[in-house]
Structures are given as structure tokens and as C-alpha cells.
Amino acid sequence: MTAPAAASADLRTAAAGAVLAVAGDWRIGAAAADQDAALKALAALPAGSAVTVDAAALGAWDSALIAFLLQAVETLRPLGGRLDATGLPVGARKLLDLAVAVPEKQGARRTARIPPLIERIGQTVIAIGREADGFVSFVGDVTLSLGRFVTGRARFRGSDLGLMVQQVGIDALGVVVLINFLVGLILAFVGAAQLQAFGASIFVANLVGIAMVRDMAAIMTAIVMAGRSGAAFAASLGTMQANQEIDALRTTGISPIDYLVLPRVIALVLMMPLLALFADAVGVIGGAVVGMTMLDLSATRYLEQTKEALNLGYLLGGLFKATVYGGLVAVAGCWRGMLSGRTAAAVGQATTSAVVAGILLVIGAAGLFAVVFYVLGL
Numbered sequence: 138m139t140a141p142a143a144a145s146a147d148l149r150t151a152a153a154g155a156v157l158a159v160a161g162d163w164r165i166g167a168a169a170a171d172q173d174a175a176l177k178a179l180a181a182l183p184a185g186s187a188v189t190v191d192a193a194a195l196g197a198w199d200s201a202l203i204a205f206l207l208q209a210v211e212t213l214r215p216l217g218g219r220l221d222a223t224g225l226p227v228g229a230r231k232l233l234d235l236a237v238a239v240p241e242k243q244g245a246r247r248t249a250r251i252p253p254l255i256e257r258i259g260q261t262v263i264a265i266g267r268e269a270d271g272f273v274s275f276v277g278d279v280t281l282s283l284g285r286f287v288t289g290r291a292r293f294r295g296s297d298l299g300l301m302v303q304q305v306g307i308d309a310l311g312v313v314v315l316i317n318f319l320v321g322l323i324l325a326f327v328g329a330a331q332l333q334a335f336g337a338s339i340f341v342a343n344l345v346g347i348a349m350v351r352d353m354a355a356i357m358t359a360i361v362m363a364g365r366s367g368a369a370f371a372a373s374l375g376t377m378q379a380n381q382e383i384d385a386l387r388t389t390g391i392s393p394i395d396y397l398v399l400p401r402v403i404a405l406v407l408m409m410p411l412l413a414l415f416a417d418a419v420g421v422i423g424g425a426v427v428g429m430t431m432l433d434l435s436a437t438r439y440l441e442q443t444k445e446a447l448n449l450g451y452l453l454g455g456l457f458k459a460t461v462y463g464g465l466v467a468v469a470g471c472w473r474g475m476l477s478g479r480t481a482a483a484v485g486q487a488t489t490s491a492v493v494a495g496i497l498l499v500i501g502a503a504g505l506f507a508v509v510f511y512v513l514g515l
Contacts (some may be wrong), residue, residue, distance in 0.1 A: 146205065151382045154187045155179075156501040157209060157220070161193035161201035172205055172392060180185035186218040192225050198287050210237055271493075277473045286403070291395045305366045309408075310415060312365065317416035320357050321345050321423025329431050338432040342442035345424030350451045351357045352458070354416035356503050358409065359462035363495030367470035370401050371491030374474025375484035382476070387449045393475070401469040409463030410456045417455065452514055458506055462499050469495040 140440050144161040285291040327346040383393045428434040470491040477487035
């Protein structure tokens, strides 16, 4: 089997006029390497030139040849020149005549357009408004579902709730303990480096205890759960959406919010305070490790100082924050999952956006709590 001949295009000048010689096999994806040079030579011809096509050495061809010849016609047109295609095969000549006879529709060619800055800002604001409206509507649906749960009218399986409790509670305990132990360790290390300069090393216990119990344990646990459970909620609900399982529930008269979303929200709201309690304890232990190793404090002295620094209000406030964070993470994960498209790529996008939305909501709520608690003197 012989290899295809390379396509070539060459413009030659003769006494009778210019000759555009095309040779070789003109196939899509294998255009002639000297095609641009031939077009530049055509553009340099005198006005009114007549160019004859020489196809004596032409091999196999397809629309790649017609596209090149059409470019040649467009190059000669501003010069008042013309292309004589009588030397082409009959089929190629007819296709070229048809392409020339039917002009390109104005506006049909896609053109790149960068919208003005004001327009882009407006589009972003509108998109954020739509997202906020959708989130508020979803929160309203979940609230109504919780009302049906309280009155005993919500329809879901108890086994699903038990499974969710296990997944967001017991299964997540290991990573929550590890992260918060390290956070307590870091807080104590940073505080020790500063407090030692003032001879107040013992107050590392106050720093770690108050920070972990009031804010850090709840925030870090919520962020871990957003990346773990929030993503899992979005992925599972997005997969159900892609498989039309949620549509099947609606068809049978079962509310997807009651059957799918409610068990997940209840499970995470119930488990977040318990996880935060463990996070408080291991965070204090992490600080104690630094106190005993770097500051030569005894475990008893460190824990006594921590007990003196804390009060019940700090603990209850931290647990309340953890409960709210759990609800926000669960709602964000389920919201993005229920809005997922019906493709594998859409499920992945829903999972990613669920994590981002969950973390943003947690951080925003943490800032709001900081201001409110300060105003209330808590």
C-alpha cells in the first residue's frame, strides 16, 4: 500500500498569467504546509489578475481542497482578480461554484466577545441573587419538612436516619479528633512562644481552652464535616438525580425533601454538638501536650487552669454554634445535590459547590456569632 502524497500548493507566474498548482492528496487534518505561502503570493498579485488552477498532479481530495480554493477566491476578490477552476475535477469545480454562489450569512460566524466590566459585574450580581433565592427557598422547604416531622407527618425510613447518624457521627469521629487535637497543639505552640516572653506561660491553658470551647472546635469540626459529609450528601443526591430516582419519588407522591433530605439534616444537627464536645476535649489535650513538653507544666496544673478559665456559658455557646453549623452544612450539601444535573460531570460539580457553599456559610455564621455574642456580652 503506497503512502499518500503530501499536499502542496504553489503559485507560478507564466506569460499567460498566474497558475496555482495544487498537487498531492488534500485531506482534512493534513493541509498543505505551503498553503499560507501560496495565499500570501496571491495577495501580492497585481489588481485584476487572472489565476488558473492546475490540478494535473492532484491526488485524492475532500473538503480540505475546497476550503483552500475558497480562501484563494476570497483573497483575489478585493484585488478584482478571479480564479479559473476549469482545471479542477468536475466534482471539485461544482462544489467550489456552489460555495462561491452562496455567500456566508452575516453574523453566522462565531466571534469572541468580552463583555464590559459593568455587564460582568451585573451578571455576577444577578447570579448571586438567583443562588441566594434558591437557597432561601430550599431552607423554607426543609423548615416545612421539619414541621411535618415534629407533627409526625413526615415520611422517611427510620433505618435511613440511623445510617446517617452512623456516617456523620461515629464514622467521622476519627478525623474530627485528629484535626482538633492538632489545632489545640498549634494554638498552644503559638501562644507559648509569645507568653513565655512575659513569664505568663500558664495562661496558655486559658488561651487554648477558651478558643477551642467557644469557637475553634465548632468551626473546625464544621469545616471537616463540610468536606466529608456535605460532599457525600451532594454526591449521593446528585447520583439519584442523574438516575431519575428523585423523579420516581415525586411520581409516587413521596416528598424527596422528607424522604431524602430530612434524615441527613436531622442526623448532622444531632451529631455536631457531640462531635464538638469530643473536639473540645482533644483540643485541650493537644494544648496540654505542649504545656507539659515545652513549658514544664504538670497535667494537673494545666487542667486546673483550664477549668478556672472556662464556664458553662462558653461551653453552651460553642455547642449552640456547632448545632447551627451542622444544619448549614447539611442544608448546603443537600441543596447542591438536589440541584445537580443528570450527568457524571454535573454530580462532580455539585459535590464541589456543596463543599464551597458549606464552608462559606460556616465562616459567615461564625463572623455573625462573634458580633452577636460580643454585643450580648457572652
